[in-house]
Amino acid sequence: MKAPVRVAITGGAGQIAYSLAFRIASGDMLGPDQPVILQLLEIPPAMGALEGVVMELNDCAFPLVHGIVATDDPNVAFKDADYALLVGARPRGPGMERKDLLQANAQIFSVQGKALNDHASRDVKVLVVGNPANTNALIARENAPDLNPRQFTAMMRLDHNRALSQLAEKTGKHTTDIDKMIVWGNHSATQYPDLHHATVAGEAALGLVDQAWYENDFIPVVQQRGAAIIKARGASSAASAASAAVDHMRSWALGSNGGWVSMGVASDGSYGVAEGIVYSYPCVCENGDYTVVQGLEINAFSQARMDATEQELREERAAVEELLG
Numbered sequence: 001m002k003a004p005v006r007v008a009i010t011g012g013a014g015q016i017a018y019s020l021a022f023r024i025a026s027g028d029m030l031g032p033d034q035p036v037i038l039q040l041l042e043i044p045p046a047m048g049a050l051e052g053v054v055m056e057l058n059d060c061a062f063p064l065v066h067g068i069v070a071t072d073d074p075n076v077a078f079k080d081a082d083y084a085l086l087v088g089a090r091p092r093g094p095g096m097e098r099k100d101l102l103q104a105n106a107q108i109f110s111v112q113g114k115a116l117n118d119h120a121s122r123d124v125k126v127l128v129v130g131n132p133a134n135t136n137a138l139i140a141r142e143n144a145p146d147l148n149p150r151q152f153t154a155m156m157r158l159d160h161n162r163a164l165s166q167l168a169e170k171t172g173k174h175t176t177d178i179d180k181m182i183v184w185g186n187h188s189a190t191q192y193p194d195l196h197h198a199t200v201a202g203e204a205a206l207g208l209v210d211q212a213w214y215e216n217d218f219i220p221v222v223q224q225r226g227a228a229i230i231k232a233r234g235a236s237s238a239a240s241a242a243s244a245a246v247d248h249m250r251s252w253a254l255g256s257n258g259g260w261v262s263m264g265v266a267s268d269g270s271y272g273v274a275e276g277i278v279y280s281y282p283c284v285c286e287n288g289d290y291t292v293v294q295g296l297e298i299n300a301f302s303q304a305r306m307d308a309t310e311q312e313l314r315e316e317r318a319a320v321e322e323l324l325g
């Protein structure tokens, strides 16, 4: 057995955490040989509910859980954290876009960025799930000047998984037959799920589906999936969001075995995207690090969509300028 690592989860009493904490505790994120100490953060009015979650975690008697901290102080929750999953934030309701949450949620991520800067492990891996995830990750990162910007990522894996599922269903294959899926840009309705490089059982995806399905079904269904779930469930996605968070962190920590995964990361200017904004790129993970896949040919159809989602992220950045450290 390895030494325990510390995993901080914010919004510990929320609906995503109710799935996420148990998946992490059972080893799905970091493997069956990796003990964890869970450090759960909530706001004071939700501490009672968080106590209930802790009771349930204890009642599972998970072999990998070596401690649970429940707190309303970010400085305690992030103390020596090796992994931080920033989930706690207000979710949107019907008729809202995720960026409508920016003013309500932005402050949370500046406070938590500072707390991570001052208290987390110097190697902490941060995943922002709370919406609007990309710009919240930017805010957290800019408030953590002592950490490497590469340590702050935003969750695009749910969009990536949704794209895999739609394409698998359409082609009558399994999601595991699909390689080189990409979702570019923002976790919003402007995101661009790109099939130009994808293969299904070794065949070019765009050779297996018609262009009308790609443009008029696939892209809008993936872009609007979050809203469709809110409409159907009366609440935003939770178990699938938790599953995507587990996938994101597992790939980052343990590697993607050469496969491409979509991650919102600090742009280094790759593909002409403005430096610094948190933009989703195809990434390959190994040795606890990620590399943006370089050198892909981008046609005019893709470029226009990549530009539109970049433009939205620039506008979001401008709207929170005063919180950027």
Ligand code: NAD
Residues within 6 Å of the ligand: 010, 011, 012, 013, 014, 015, 016, 017, 041, 042, 043, 046, 087, 088, 089, 090, 091, 092, 108, 128, 129, 130, 131, 132, 133, 155, 156, 158, 159, 187, 236, 237, 238, 241
């Ligand atoms: P929820 O309302 O069920 O839970 C959020 C929890 O966060 C609540 O318990 C709340 O008390 C807590 N919280 C609020 N402010 C906090 C703070 N400052 N510190 C710690 N905890 C705090 O919401 P949910 O369904 O779990 O969703 C959480 C967030 O994740 C929302 O913003 C939602 O839009 C987002 N989300 C993102 C994705 C994605 O793909 N990136 C997917 C699904 C949901």
Ligand code: LMR
Residues within 6 Å of the ligand: 091, 092, 098, 131, 158, 225, 226, 227, 229, 236, 237, 241
């Ligand atoms: C999702 O994609 O399901 C989440 O971001 C929740 C939402 O607001 O759509």
